[in-house]
Amino acid sequence: MRIYNFEETLPQEKLDELYMKEAFSLAEQAFREDEVPIGAVIVAQNKIIGKGYNLTERLNDVTAHAEMQAFTAAANFLGGKYLKDCTLYVTVEPCVMCAGASYWTQVSRIVYGAVDEKRGYTVVAPNILHPKTQIIGGVLEEECGALMKAFFRSKR
């Protein structure tokens, strides 16, 4: 697990971009493995404590989304179930399953890149996040979205 100690004086917006870049490089890894290119990291106190990328093909498991693996990894790192003071960075808006999982983790913030107009949770069920979870979209939106488009174009 790489440990980051970005200057705490950096504005939150800049930190969000830096961490999203980490999630994006995991999405690129997924792309190289012919998986839907979505990556996620979980950050607590300026440290990445969990990460994941989509592995639904390799694991033959539709539940193996980037966020699910990052949640499990972060809880494992912390030795506790809840992610109350953590931020989830994910390159694409979470689906209902992952948003539902985030409810149980009580994660403080979710920062995502591109919207998912088909299966993003906001399309289907916008009110399912934990009331204490803040949600921010559109960080590195273009890169994150372009990677998804490139992937699905290559599948046609």
Place this chain on the structure above:
Amino acid sequence: MRIYNFEETLPQEKLDELYMKEAFSLAEQAFREDEVPIGAVIVAQNKIIGKGYNLTERLNDVTAHAEMQAFTAAANFLGGKYLKDCTLYVTVEPCVMCAGASYWTQVSRIVYGAVDEKRGYTVVAPNILHPKTQIIGGVLEEECGALMKAFFRSKR
């Protein structure tokens, strides 16, 4: 994995009860391990091909719901991601995360026991199942609900 070959001539209602009893015995196992007592099995062609019970405490992982484990186990058994001709039996109404996961599996039927008035998906987001998924509630409702009540009573 135990294999069942219940008479195919049994009416569906009777089969549903038999498989729910299997899910219930997994819920009882969860109870004995001091986990929220919910159990699940997945059935294809009258065979149990996946099972799970809640392990959120043991695994320190809020995503370790009975259904999630049963989905993963069944897909692993089948060697394919989708559960199109399968039925999920679960002792308590699925939460949003598990209902969202069921969407991705395209499971044919979900049969549950007791309702979950607080965090059941129908309370929070009733329209999130896959359009091809049938849902049936209330099978062995009393036993399934009583086990949950006994558990939470013991926690007070």
